[in-house]
Amino acid sequence: MIAFVVRRLFQAVIVMFVISLLSFSIQDNLGDPLRELVGQSVSEEERQALRDELGLNDPFLTQYLRFVGNALEGDLGTSYFFKEPALDVILNKLPATLELVFGATLIIILLSVPLGVYSAINPRSWFSKTVMGMSIVGISIPVFLTAIMAIYLFSVELNWLPSYGRGETVPVFGSWETGFLTKDGLLHLLLPCASLASIMLPLFIRLIRSEMMEVLESEYVKYAWAKGLSPLRIWFLHALKNTMLPVITVGGVQIGTMVAYTILTETVFQWPGMGFLFLEAVNRVDTPLIVAYLIVVGAIFVITNTLVDLIYGLVNPTVKLAGKKS
Amino acid sequence: MALLEVENLEVTFGLRQGAVKALRDVSFTVERGERVGIVGESGAGKSVAAFSILNLISRPGYISGGQIRFEGQDLSKLSSDAMREIRGNRIAMIFQDPMMTLNPVLTLGQQMVECLKAHRKISTQEARLIAVEKLRQVHIPSPEKRIDQYPHELSGGMRQRVIIAIALLLDPVLIIADEPTTALDVTIQAEIMELLLELCESNNVGLVLITHDLGVVSQVTQKAIVMYAGRVIEQGPTKEIINDAQHPYTQGLINALPQQTLPGQRLNQIPGSMPSLQNIPAGCAFNPRCEFVMDVCKQTLPGFTRSGGCQVACHMVREMKEKAAQEAS
Numbered sequence: 001m002i003a004f005v006v007r008r009l010f011q012a013v014i015v016m017f018v019i020s021l022l023s024f025s026i027q028d029n030l031g032d033p034l035r036e037l038v039g040q041s042v043s044e045e046e047r048q049a050l051r052d053e054l055g056l057n058d059p060f061l062t063q064y065l066r067f068v069g070n071a072l073e074g075d076l077g078t079s080y081f082f083k084e085p086a087l088d089v090i091l092n093k094l095p096a097t098l099e100l101v102f103g104a105t106l107i108i109i110l111l112s113v114p115l116g117v118y119s120a121i122n123p124r125s126w127f128s129k130t131v132m133g134m135s136i137v138g139i140s141i142p143v144f145l146t147a148i149m150a151i152y153l154f155s156v157e158l159n160w161l162p163s164y165g166r167g168e169t170v171p172v173f174g175s176w177e178t179g180f181l182t183k184d185g186l187l188h189l190l191l192p193c194a195s196l197a198s199i200m201l202p203l204f205i206r207l208i209r210s211e212m213m214e215v216l217e218s219e220y221v222k223y224a225w226a227k228g229l230s231p232l233r234i235w236f237l238h239a240l241k242n243t244m245l246p247v248i249t250v251g252g253v254q255i256g257t258m259v260a261y262t263i264l265t266e267t268v269f270q271w272p273g274m275g276f277l278f279l280e281a282v283n284r285v286d287t288p289l290i291v292a293y294l295i296v297v298g299a300i301f302v303i304t305n306t307l308v309d310l311i312y313g314l315v316n317p318t319v320k321l322a323g324k325k326s
Numbered sequence: 327m328a329l330l331e332v333e334n335l336e337v338t339f340g341l342r343q344g345a346v347k348a349l350r351d352v353s354f355t356v357e358r359g360e361r362v363g364i365v366g367e368s369g370a371g372k373s374v375a376a377f378s379i380l381n382l383i384s385r386p387g388y389i390s391g392g393q394i395r396f397e398g399q400d401l402s403k404l405s406s407d408a409m410r411e412i413r414g415n416r417i418a419m420i421f422q423d424p425m426m427t428l429n430p431v432l433t434l435g436q437q438m439v440e441c442l443k444a445h446r447k448i449s450t451q452e453a454r455l456i457a458v459e460k461l462r463q464v465h466i467p468s469p470e471k472r473i474d475q476y477p478h479e480l481s482g483g484m485r486q487r488v489i490i491a492i493a494l495l496l497d498p499v500l501i502i503a504d505e506p507t508t509a510l511d512v513t514i515q516a517e518i519m520e521l522l523l524e525l526c527e528s529n530n531v532g533l534v535l536i537t538h539d540l541g542v543v544s545q546v547t548q549k550a551i552v553m554y555a556g557r558v559i560e561q562g563p564t565k566e567i568i569n570d571a572q573h574p575y576t577q578g579l580i581n582a583l584p585q586q587t588l589p590g591q592r593l594n595q596i597p598g599s600m601p602s603l604q605n606i607p608a609g610c611a612f613n614p615r616c617e618f619v620m621d622v623c624k625q626t627l628p629g630f631t632r633s634g635g636c637q638v639a640c641h642m643v644r645e646m647k648e649k650a651a652q653e654a655s
Binding site: 149217218219221222223224225226228229230233237238241242245315316317319 | 380478
């Protein structure tokens with residue numbers, strides 16, 4: 001277990017290094033940060049002086065090494081627009097995004113497991129066929145369209161749910177403000193989470209269904225029937241536990257991808273999270289903020305994948321986390 | 327009253343190309359403590375017959391006719407709950423491939439305890455004690471430790487022992503074993519078969535053994551049933567069938583055993599292969615491969631003729647019997 005975590009940490013360092021190199025190297029291609037920073041009226045000499053001061057005229061390698069050196073001390077640069085450490089700006093917005101992803105994940109788990117299992121057990125029922133049909137529709141519609149349609153239907157026409165913002169939030173610890181504890185906050189979460197979930201939910205329903213159908217045909221499930229066990233135990237213990245093995249692996253990657261999808265969802269719902277911030281940063285050519293965002297998202301990817309591997313090891317006894325390399 | 331009576335059993339598979347009858351008119355009985363072998367080539371319907379006893383044929387197959395009576399109860403009339411009470415409890419099954427039969431993500435203990443708890447009001451602690459005891463009976467070393475292991479930590483032979491232990495957990499009166507040694511190493515096969523035989527004898531458990539190994543049938547069973555293309559073609563005491571087979575097909579099977587040939591000689595074989603169930607020839611299904619084929623074989627289905635302790639479905643045997651009877655009278 002400890003050996004596994006150490007090995008994983010080592011891999012994470014390499015991954016983070018590659019991410020930092022990639023994200024840092026694109027910053028020169030985003031446009032001139034000076035134009036956004038100082039406006040039109042500043043003379044060329046002053047611009048050059050400012051460039052020198054910011055180190056923008058140094059060779060790429062010098063800039064990068066300086067960046068890595070600072071990054072190792074927790075400093076990912078200072079946002080041009082906010083005039084604050086970029087990491088702090090991002091981390092301030094992190095709770096909003098994480099809550100959005102968490103809510104969407106919750107919706108996906110709560111819906112995909114029962115729907116996938118049901119449609120695997122009764123593949124011919126009209127309900128399963130409807131679910132399968134809907135899932136094709138769900139996969140095909142891009143998330144921003146789903147979001148706009150949801151706003152039109154539930155906010156504009158029916159007037160049931162708020163269309164933008166996080167609503168009322170309460171602080172839990174430190175700077176973490178949560179919308180999960182107030183009624184208003186929950187109402188505001190509903191549409192964005194549902195829209196974000198809409199892109200992954202069909203995928204998981206179909207994945208669980210097809211895996212489960214395969215498992216139901218397996219010898220050990222037939223054997224479980226021959227032992228006279230109850231159907232519920234066979235479906236939800238014998239079959240589901242085996243079904244979830246590949247689903248967990250895919251799920252880990254997809255949660256990371258969902259963080260990336262929040263850019264679209266947050267923009268449509270004016271959600272004050274990292275994704276919305278990132279898009280603004282791109283418009284303002286706020287390169288330190290862009291680089292910091294990419295690194296934070298990369299870190300989230302690495303953390304979720306490590307957690308997923310740990311969970312997978314707990315569920316699948318044939319994987320030994322502490323064991324020698326196989 | 328026999329323990330298990332199968333009467334005119336018919337199983338149909340509703341395929342897209344139309345309904346296919348996998349079993350027709352299959353009848354046999356198993357007495358308490360009796361060991362019965364079902365023999366035949368792959369696709370003859372042996373496994374279907376075995377699974378239909380527990381009503382476990384997977385879709386699109388279903389029992390379309392006949393009766394299965396177990397301890398006097400008609401199994402087809404039972405509710406699914408009542409059927410579940412019989413599965414694993416009164417009739418246990420042993421599957422073919424021990425590598426695939428045990429659930430890979432559950433410990434042996436979990437898979438044994440759940441079986442006991444499904445049929446008896448019993449605490450997990452008590453169930454574990456019974457499970458350890460049964461593992462010891464099948465000669466698993468240090469069962470207290472093994473019980474918390476997962477299937478992948480055991481070898482194939484060990485796993486089949488565990489499956490035999492699970493079969494014995496609730497002291498069933500009948501065990502259905504579907505080719506229990508086919509997937510095992512030859513050296514292990516004999517060990518497992520011996521263990522199964524010994525446990526059935528000492529606990530007076532009936533056994534339906536499905537196999538294509540005539541050697542095993544002759545060693546283990548008292549009665550043999552030979553199947554061909556979904557029908558029973560010969561059945562009777564194992565000794566009579568092995569020593570004096572009447573049906574040309576059974577004779578062919580026995581002649582095909584390597585022991586029947588001298589070293590260096592070509593092995594005997596039955597020419598051709600079994601017809602697919604979709605186009606079974608008219609008359610006797612074996613007629614295209616039979617060396618004694620007569621005109622009547624191609625037209626009418628042979629009924630059963632009594633020959634010694636056996637019943638044989640063959641026109642030639644019937645004619646020979648009739649001739650012998652005429653000469654005698």
